[in-house]
Amino acid sequence: MTTTPASPALMNSVFTTEDKEKFRTLRITHLAAKFEELIIDESNDHLTPEQIFLAAVDDALDQRRVKNIQKLLLAAQLPIMRASIAEIHYQEGRNITPARMARYAAHDWANETANLLITSPTGGGKTYIACAIAVAACHNEHKVFYTRMDELARRLVIARGDGIAHQALLNRLSDADLLIIDDFLTVGIDPEAANDLFAILANREHRAATMIASQTGPAYWASALPDRIAADSIVNRLANNARTINLGDIDMRRHQGEQTRAAPGYWE
Structure with a gap:
C-alpha cells in the first residue's frame, strides 16, 4: 500500500497538540505558529532563538494591527472606504496642498483635539476629503465615527x-x-436633536476632535439652529480655535465628469 509522506512542516513540528491547545487558551496561536515556521526554516539557522522569537512577536503585532485597522474602518461607517490622501486633486483655488493634507493624514486626533471645518458649495469634494482623512486616522489606529447630519438626527429620534x-x-x-x-x-x-448635539459637543470639548463638512459656515449655523442659546453654544464649541479648509467654488463632480468624458474609450 502506498502512503503519502508527511510534509516537512509536520515531520519537524516543534509543538505538540497539547502545546497548541495552550496557545489557543492564551490567544497566542498566531505567534506560536509564526515562531514554529521561523524555527523550521533552515535559512534562519544563523539567528539565535531570541532573535527568532522577537521576529515572531513583530509579525504577530503587525497582524494584530492590520486586524485592528480593518475593524476601525468598518466601525467608522465611511461612505467612501477607498478614499485616499494620495488621490486628492490639488487644482488652484481649492486652498489645499499635498503638504497640508499630509499633516492631516498624520494628525494625532486622540491628543490634538482642535476641530476641523471643511466648507464648499455642493460638489466641492468635502465628503471625499473628510473620508480620506478618516481612512488615514483609522490607519493610525484612531476611533472614527462618520455620519451625515440628517442621518444623525434620524438616529437620535429613533433612539430617543x-x-x-x-x-x-x-x-x-x-x-x-x-x-x-x-x-x-x-x-x-x-x-x-439640537439639544442632543449640544450634549455630544459639550462631552467632546477639550477631549476629542470633531470634523464638520458643510456648504455653509458658522454664521449660518447660528441662525439655522432652533434655539438661540443652544445655537450660540454649539457654534462656539465647533468654531472657536478650529482649523478650516475652504475648498472654494470648484465643482469637483463636474470636473471629474469632464475628465471621464475626455478619457480614451469613453462612450455614452
Whole structure:
C-alpha cells in the first residue's frame, strides 16, 4: 500500500497538540505558529532563538494591527472606504496642498483635539476629503465615527424612544477620537436633536476632535439652529480655535465628469 509522506512542516513540528491547545487558551496561536515556521526554516539557522522569537512577536503585532485597522474602518461607517490622501486633486483655488493634507493624514486626533471645518458649495469634494482623512486616522489606529447630519438626527429620534439605546448612541458619538458630521445643517433639525448635539459637543470639548463638512459656515449655523442659546453654544464649541479648509467654488463632480468624458474609450 502506498502512503503519502508527511510534509516537512509536520515531520519537524516543534509543538505538540497539547502545546497548541495552550496557545489557543492564551490567544497566542498566531505567534506560536509564526515562531514554529521561523524555527523550521533552515535559512534562519544563523539567528539565535531570541532573535527568532522577537521576529515572531513583530509579525504577530503587525497582524494584530492590520486586524485592528480593518475593524476601525468598518466601525467608522465611511461612505467612501477607498478614499485616499494620495488621490486628492490639488487644482488652484481649492486652498489645499499635498503638504497640508499630509499633516492631516498624520494628525494625532486622540491628543490634538482642535476641530476641523471643511466648507464648499455642493460638489466641492468635502465628503471625499473628510473620508480620506478618516481612512488615514483609522490607519493610525484612531476611533472614527462618520455620519451625515440628517442621518444623525434620524438616529437620535429613533433612539430617543429607548433610554438605554439613546444614551449608548450619545456615548459612542462622544467617545470617538474623531467624529465627522457631514452635510452639517443642509437640512434643519428639531430642538431635541439640537439639544442632543449640544450634549455630544459639550462631552467632546477639550477631549476629542470633531470634523464638520458643510456648504455653509458658522454664521449660518447660528441662525439655522432652533434655539438661540443652544445655537450660540454649539457654534462656539465647533468654531472657536478650529482649523478650516475652504475648498472654494470648484465643482469637483463636474470636473471629474469632464475628465471621464475626455478619457480614451469613453462612450455614452
